[in-house]
Amino acid sequence: MTYCCGLLVREGLVMIADTRTNAGVDNISTFRKLHIFEKPNDRVVMIATAGNLSVSQNVISHVTAGLDNPDTGERETIATVSSMFAAAQLVGRAVRKVRETLGASTEQVNYDVTMLLGGQLAGRNMRLFMVYSAGNFIEATEDTPYLQIGEHKYGKPVLDRAVNFESEIYDSLKLGLVSMDSTMRSNLGVGLPIDIALLRRDAPDLEINHRIDHVDPYFHDLRDRWSVALRQAHLNIPRPPYGKRR
Amino acid sequence: MTYCCGLLVREGLVMIADTRTNAGVDNISTFRKLHIFEKPNDRVVMIATAGNLSVSQNVISHVTAGLDNPDTGERETIATVSSMFAAAQLVGRAVRKVRETLGASTEQVNYDVTMLLGGQLAGRNMRLFMVYSAGNFIEATEDTPYLQIGEHKYGKPVLDRAVNFESEIYDSLKLGLVSMDSTMRSNLGVGLPIDIALLRRDAPDLEINHRIDHVDPYFHDLRDRWSVALRQAHLNIPRPPYGKRR
Secondary structure, eight states: OOEEEEEEETTEEEEEEEOEEESSTTOEEEOOOEEEEEETTTEEEEEEEEEOHHHHHHHHHHHHHOEEOTTTOOEEOTTTOSSHHHHHHHHHHHHHHHHHHHTTOOSOOOOOEEEEEEEEETTSOOEEEEEOTTSOEEEOOSSSOEEEEESOSTTHHHHHHHOOTTSOHHHHHHHHHHHHHHHHHHOTTSOSOEEEEEEETTOSSOSEEEEEOTTOHHHHHHHHHHHHHHHHHGGGSOOOOOOBOO | OOEEEEEEETTEEEEEEEOEEESSTTOEEEOOOEEEEEETTTEEEEEEEEEOHHHHHHHHHHHHHOEEOTTTOOEEOTTTOSSHHHHHHHHHHHHHHHHHHHTTOOSOOOOOEEEEEEEEETTSOOEEEEEOTTSOEEEOOSSSOEEEEESOSTTHHHHHHHOOTTSOHHHHHHHHHHHHHHHHHHOTTSOSOEEEEEEETTOSSOSEEEEEOTTOHHHHHHHHHHHHHHHHHGGGSOOOOOOBOO
16 A cells, blocks of 8 residues: 655645655665756756556656657656656556556456645746646645545545645645554554655755654654643533433 | 444444445345344444345344254344354344255355454443354454444454554544545445444443445545545655666
């Protein structure tokens, strides 16, 4: 299993991904799911992946090595595309190509993948997309400034209630980490370490590119503080006034 | 869709169920899913249902009208069983009976159901069970004092973090309502009105038996207070100290 989320707020972009992969609970491994292409003063493009690992790894290889653009005939890579929109199209083509290749298999395997693609090219708009298994994609907007892939349900309520486009970027990172923690508590298939990245809008390079491991004191403190806050929060709600229906 | 939860704490039992059923988002109805059998000074037994409505309604009919107990040869109903354990066995038999009857159908229909069964008979232990589609069941314990059926993921993190066996019973009700609200916000298939019941341990009858509707002022206030509390909670967490990996 996997949980990744991306938050695109006014100040910039936060990407968070866990690193656990599993084929059954008795076959667990650690793989990086947050892939960062950074060329200071030119572009920062990040891809977070969920779903079949053989498909997502192949997609990353393709977008790194390059695929021909059917419209221009030119070879494109994530390092050369001229816009985030073109990057999303490139990732979509790579997903379709890999799945078409695998489609010939006679095995009953689930080759679904979903990906988050976020970043900014110098002088262009910062954007955040979700690319589906069919290669189509949607984009985060000011109305819905976050996107999730993988095991998204446990971590959604806190984002729904507390994140909006005007949220301060470090608050957004905190809430993304709370969302990740809620998911890890409820699904053993999602686990530490967590990769996080923070890119300010129009900045030349990443402000945060960090892996949170099992002994990270800040993350432990955040978990504790959030649990205490939740336990306290309901104490400030008055007692339910209900009785028996007559 | 459906969301129901039962919380069995030291002081007693809380049961919460939504009332929305749907066959697609364009075919939504309201059906009571929390069924209460109350005989003051003798027993309060409650059943909350999720899954195929035709199966769950049939099960309720069977346990009300009665089924023969294969061990004793006697006809049992939810109003005559001698223990909560016998009630769970009765519900399990009813589930198996209904699904066996339907098993002959050639249609591709999902006849799965899950049910929460909670309550107390005078002089006996208060108990809370979850009955599965196969008719087997598990029981809530002091380690895990709550059980959920239906769309359980959105509402689980708050219960995981804030409810334990020593939680005050009205706090448990509040947290159950927050869990329900989190679920309703994220899944349109779960909706108001909500039926709630509260039974104190060793009490002669229910303390609360109430339906929360769309204009309920307490529930609106609870939703608002919880959202404000969540938005405030992360402000008390220090700023993440992370930077770029060198």
